[in-house]
Amino acid sequence: MRAHWGVENQLHWVLDMAFDEDSLRYREGNSAANMSIIRDSGLNLVSAEKTAKVGVKIKCLKAGWNDDDLLLVVTGQAPVGEGKT
Template sequence: DNTKPEEIASAIRQHWSIENNLHWQLDVTFREDYSKKVKNAARNFSVATKMALTILKKDKTTKGSMNLKRLKAGWDEKYLSQLLQNNNF
């Protein structure tokens, strides 16, 4: 393989940039760093928050931050229903 070390380093940095962005978004939107859940509850909550974040990111009907969309989904049953229907839930 003729892959240069610079290309490998760039690929690694890109991977961790994506990972760090995901964790930052989960922490900002769902305050994941402050979660006190343990074991299976922590894993289950992590899956649920990643699903919710994906649904909120796909929504183009509401302008604003992910946190604003999350709050709106909690306050507005019609909006929540729309999000779930648009994502086949």
């Protein structure tokens, strides 16, 4: 029983806080399952990025605002060129 609530508290709480999962209403066909896969993949990518010491929601916002941050989240590598080292 505790293991179930551990998953609920760690994974689902993060999904709800970062992606506002509880308010989403996907009902037609496979849309709920498809969006769940996309959100889980996004959470995995954002969680793997360790250079920024901020939460998942802030990392998502930064990746949406800045192409360099997006590249860092998606590929795990900082952009090369334009005077950066």
